[in-house]
Amino acid sequence: MRPASRLWTADVPSGAEIFLYAVFAVFGLMTGSLAGALSYRLPRRQPVMIDRSRCPSCKATLKALDLIPVFSWLFFKGRCRHCQARISPRYLLIELAVMGLFLSALATAPNLWAAICLAYLGGALAVLAVADLEQRILPDPMQLCAALLALPWRYVTGADWQDMILGGLLGLGLGLGLRLGYCRLKGRHGLGLGDVKFLAVAGLWLGVENFPPFLLTAGLIGVVFGLIWRFFAKTPVFPFGPALCVALFLTLSFLY
Numbered sequence: 001m002r003p004a005s006r007l008w009t010a011d012v013p014s015g016a017e018i019f020l021y022a023v024f025a026v027f028g029l030m031t032g033s034l035a036g037a038l039s040y041r042l043p044r045r046q047p048v049m050i051d052r053s054r055c056p057s058c059k060a061t062l063k064a065l066d067l068i069p070v071f072s073w074l075f076f077k078g079r080c081r082h083c084q085a086r087i088s089p090r091y092l093l094i095e096l097a098v099m100g101l102f103l104s105a106l107a108t109a110p111n112l113w114a115a116i117c118l119a120y121l122g123g124a125l126a127v128l129a130v131a132d133l134e135q136r137i138l139p140d141p142m143q144l145c146a147a148l149l150a151l152p153w154r155y156v157t158g159a160d161w162q163d164m165i166l167g168g169l170l171g172l173g174l175g176l177g178l179r180l181g182y183c184r185l186k187g188r189h190g191l192g193l194g195d196v197k198f199l200a201v202a203g204l205w206l207g208v209e210n211f212p213p214f215l216l217t218a219g220l221i222g223v224v225f226g227l228i229w230r231f232f233a234k235t236p237v238f239p240f241g242p243a244l245c246v247a248l249f250l251t252l253s254f255l256y
Contacts, residue, residue: 021106024119028102029069031123032095039094039127042142043135057085069095090130098126101249108253110157117153118252121146121205125245128198132241138194143201150204157256163207170211171203172196195240202248210255218247 041048053062060082066072073092080087101122109115124146128138154164175196206214222243229238 020112021103024102024106024115025099028099028119028123029095031102031120032098032126033067033069033091035098035123035126035130036091036094038139038142039130039134042127042139043131043137055080055082055085055087058083094126094130098123101126104249104253110256113156114153114256117149117156118249121149121153121252122249124149125249129242129245132194132239136192136239138192138198138241140194140197143194143197147201147204150201153205154207159207163209164204167203167205167207167211168200169203170208171199171201174215175199191240195244198241198244202244205248205252206255210251213255214247214251217251218244221246 037053038048040046053067054060055062057080060080066076066081068075070092073087073089076087078087078089078092079085102119105118105122106115109118124142127142128146131142132138150164153159154161175191175198179191179193179196202214203211218240222240225243226238
């Protein structure tokens with residue numbers, strides 16, 4: 001693992017920093033808008049590329065004015081411009097969350113290219129976490145996107161390719177072992193196939209050395225999230241995907 005280094009040096013003008021943070025904020029909001037749509041459509045197997053965004057109540061096709069991240073929701077007070085039906089705040093929250101992930105990536109990544117990779121991973125993780133919360137599924141297309149993003153990330157951080165492959169195999173093997181072992185002990189699966197695939201993806205990003213801290217972080221977050229879920233939710237079965245997503249982003253942010 002390369003020692004962590006700051007993205008900025010004393011030679012970088014402060015104005016350039018501010019400009020780049022503004023650019024990341026704008027792209028974060030745009031990616032967040034896309035993440036909100038994907039997190040709704042992918043788990044429900046709805047068209048992604050060929051169908052225009054529509055109001056779920058009146059089915060009116062949404063124009064550019066209706067789709068400006070954050071602004072549209074606030075300006076129209078969380079209602080459809082055509083029928084005045086309420087629009088879920090999930091879209092606003094996802095847009096703001098992904099913008100925060102983009103800015104966090106820029107602040108913690110070892111270099112600019114790594115920040116771009118980590119930022120867009122954050123967008124993919126947002127889709128996965130929301131989809132798992134709402135529909136108990138980690139969509140394969142976003143898992144594939146996250147896996148492919150690991151290639152440029154490993155390159156720009158100077159990581160070893162063999163370690164990347166071994167990390168992916170470690171994550172896959174561990175996930176399958178936990179799934180099959182729990183099934184033998186309890187007679188039911190304690191880990192979904194989506195979680196198994198995600199562990200493999202995490203291994204590609206982290207390699208072997210950084211995989212144990214990720215597992216520890218995911219376990220701690222999972223315990224906290226499980227307690228909160230049991231207190232507020234009606235079902236004792238909670239999705240583990242969000243904990244895995246948060247743990248992966250945090251591990252990449254603080255260990256590189």
